[in-house]
Amino acid sequence: MNIHKRTRLTLLDRQEIWRLYQTWLWKVVQLAEHFHVSRPTIYDVLKRARLQEFTPRNSTNQRFKTLQYGLKRLAKVEQT
Numbered sequence: 001m002n003i004h005k006r007t008r009l010t011l012l013d014r015q016e017i018w019r020l021y022q023t024w025l026w027k028v029v030q031l032a033e034h035f036h037v038s039r040p041t042i043y044d045v046l047k048r049a050r051l052q053e054f055t056p057r058n059s060t061n062q063r064f065k066t067l068q069y070g071l072k073r074l075a076k077v078e079q080t
Contacts, residue, residue, distance in 0.1 A: 008037050009045065017042060018049035 009017070013035060020026040028046075032039045 008041070009035060014045050014049065017045050021046060021049075 017031055017035065020031060021028075026034075028039055028042050032042045035042070
C-alpha cells in the first residue's frame with residue numbers, strides 16, 4: 001500500500017475509528033478531537049467504512065508524480 005508521509009489517518013486509525021464508533025460510546029466530535037482531524041474527515045471515514053473501504057484513495061506523493069513526469073519528459077527530449 002502506498003501512503004505518503006503526510007497522511008493523517010492510517011489504515012489502522014480508520015479501522016479504530018470505525019470500531020470505536022460502532023461501540024456507541026464515542027461520538028463524532030470526540031473521535032475528531034482524539035485523532036486530531038476535522039468532523040467532516042470522520043464522517044468521510046465512517047461513510048467509507050460502511051463499505052469496508054479503509055485504505056486511502058489518493059495517497060500518491062506529489063514529489064513522486066513530479067519526478068515521474070520529469071523522467072518521461074527527459075526520455076522524450078533525449079529521443080529527439
